[in-house]
Amino acid sequence: MSTVxxxxxxxxxxxxxxxxxADYGAGFWDLTAGGARRGHRIRELINLSLSPVWEANHTxxxxxxxTIWTGFPQAFTAITTTLYIPLGLAALGIVTRGAGFxxxxxxxxxxxxxxxxxAFSCSSVLTPFFFGTIAGGIASGRVPSAGHGDALSxxxxxxxxxxxxxxxxxxxxxxxxxxxxxxxxxxxxxxEKACRRRAFGAGVxxxxxxxxxxxxxxxxxxxxxxxxRTVGAPLLAVSxxxxxxxxxxxxxxxxxxxxxxxxxAIATVVAGWGVAQYPYLLGTHLTIQYAxxxxxxxWVLLAVSCVAAALIAPSLLLLYTLQLRRKLG
Numbered sequence: 012m013s014t015v016x017x018x019x020x021x022x023x024x025x026x027x028x029x030x031x032x033a034d035y036g037a038g039f040w041d042l043t044a045g046g047a048r049r050g051h052r053i054r055e056l057i058n059l060s061l062s063p064v065w066e067a068n069h070t071x072x073x074x075x076x077x078t079i080w081t082g083f084p085q086a087f088t089a090i091t092t093t094l095y096i097p098l099g100l101a102a103l104g105i106v107t108r109g110a111g112f113x114x115x116x117x118x119x120x121x122x123x124x125x126x127x128x129x130a131f132s133c134s135s136v137l138t139p140f141f142f143g144t145i146a147g148g149i150a151s152g153r154v155p156s157a158g159h160g161d162a163l164s165x166x167x168x169x170x171x172x173x174x175x176x177x178x179x180x181x182x183x184x185x186x187x188x189x190x191x192x193x194x195x196x197x198x199x200x201x202x203e204k205a206c207r208r209r210a211f212g213a214g215v216x217x218x219x220x221x222x223x224x225x226x227x228x229x230x231x232x233x234x235x236x237x238x239x240r241t242v243g244a245p246l247l248a249v250s251x252x253x254x255x256x257x258x259x260x261x262x263x264x265x266x267x268x269x270x271x272x273x274x275x276a277i278a279t280v281v282a283g284w285g286v287a288q289y290p291y292l293l294g295t296h297l298t299i300q301y302a303x304x305x306x307x308x309x310w311v312l313l314a315v316s317c318v319a320a321a322l323i324a325p326s327l328l329l330l331y332t333l334q335l336r337r338k339l340g
Contacts (some may be wrong), residue, residue, distance in 0.1 A: 036186025038135020147174030152294020192266030
């Protein structure tokens with residue numbers, strides 16, 4: 012049962028990486044769009060794409076927090092008492108990003124609009140970076156089972172920084188692919204080309220970061236490197252093939268197919284990390300079975316998760332479908 016709950020938790024992690032990641036990546040392109048005149052069209056496309064869904068995507072983050080808190084309380088305590096700095100900065104980034112996105116639509120003064128826009132775009136880059144360092148700190152084994160680990164070296168280390176940079180580049184790639192599809196639906200050829208160039212650039216950078224990451228993991232996290240090279244290798248290979256196929260089909264492929272391929276590329280690389288981490292929840296010192304709550308708690312958590320999926324998943328699916336079909340304003 013502990014393994015089942017861990018799998019449920021990781022489904023939530025993958026979902027947040029996909030839907031939340033696309034939102035954060037859009038903020039990166041907002042930041043790099045240029046001045047008010049030059050970046051107006053791409054920012055308008057970002058606004059149209061995010062406005063109906065950006066708040067709903069935090070559902071997956073809440074689900075993950077509740078699941079790990081209830082199902083694996085020892086790991087939750089260890090993570091929050093060790094990685095409280097990046098966790099706090101990520102939470103601050105979420106709040107700042109939401110406020111910036113909301114206020115830049117409400118403020119009429121140009122100066123206020125620029126400040127709120129900068130808050131939205133900068134926090135959209137920093138938040139996934141801190142989430143990536145959290146994942147890297149956990150994967151590298153720098154979070155002790157008893158918690159209260161080193162507040163700085165636990166996330167300021169090569170593996171954690173690699174996770175942060177990779178998170179930003181992957182989110183940017185995913186967002187650019189999605190924005191390319193949105194531009195195709197709006198029949199804006201020039202904007203579609205601009206988004207396609209961004210997708211190619213982000214895809215190449217993400218690939219280079221992943222390549223450099225091989226050497227980083229080899230020297231800093233040898234156990235994780237070995238697991239990724241063996242049990243995680245098939246998933247990483249699928250990720251690379253899907254990502255490459257999405258880039259090749261950007262020019263003339265159907266937007267839905269391209270989005271699915273890009274999403275599979277991200278989902279499989281995150282799943283590869285999960286497979287490489289198994290059976291440990293923290294590093295190589297806290298297993299999933301040992302960290303799990305009592306069996307009755309896990310059964311209740313599984314039942315609640317199934318009810319939540321039955322109630323929430325159709326609503327979110329309808330929301331995403333309406334947005335992709337441009338039925339929402």
